[in-house]
Amino acid sequence: MKRIAILSCLEATAVCSGAACFKALNSRMASFERYRDEAVEVVAFWHCNGCQCDYQKDAAFLEKIEAVVALKPHAVHIGKCTVTNGQRCSVITDIASYLEVHDIQIIQGTH
Numbered sequence: 724m725k726r727i728a729i730l731s732c733l734e735a736t737a738v739c740s741g742a743a744c745f746k747a748l749n750s751r752m753a754s755f756e757r758y759r760d761e762a763v764e765v766v767a768f769w770h771c772n773g774c775q776c777d778y779q780k781d782a783a784f785l786e787k788i789e790a791v792v793a794l795k796p797h798a799v800h801i802g803k804c805t806v807t808n809g810q811r812c813s814v815i816t817d818i819a820s821y822l823e824v825h826d827i828q829i830i831q832g833t834h
Contacts, residue, residue, distance in 0.1 A: 728767035735804035747834035
């Protein structure tokens with residue numbers, strides 16, 4: 724069974740329910756197609772702490788990211804909401820780099 728987490732943009736939560744991510748996962752569409760023949764457990768659905776977050780100094784965020792790392796997900800899928808004009812948010816890029824150091828695969832995209 725693959726253990727995954729989904730990371731999305733805090734700003735996007737104003738208009739996003741997460742439904743499209745879960746629909747794609749449950750249907751094994753888009754970036755979740757790779758799990759077509761596998762069981763998947765979603766261990767976290769989480770958000771960054773905003774565009775101005777310095778995740779290395781934000782104690783609340785550090786607690787959150789360490790909680791995700793402790794869950795030992797196989798992969799973190801980064802929501803399409805984290806990309807604007809073809810570029811991933813720099814905060815999300817920093818978070819992804821941190822997760823990769825902890826041997827967590829980063830997969831850009833959800834639905």
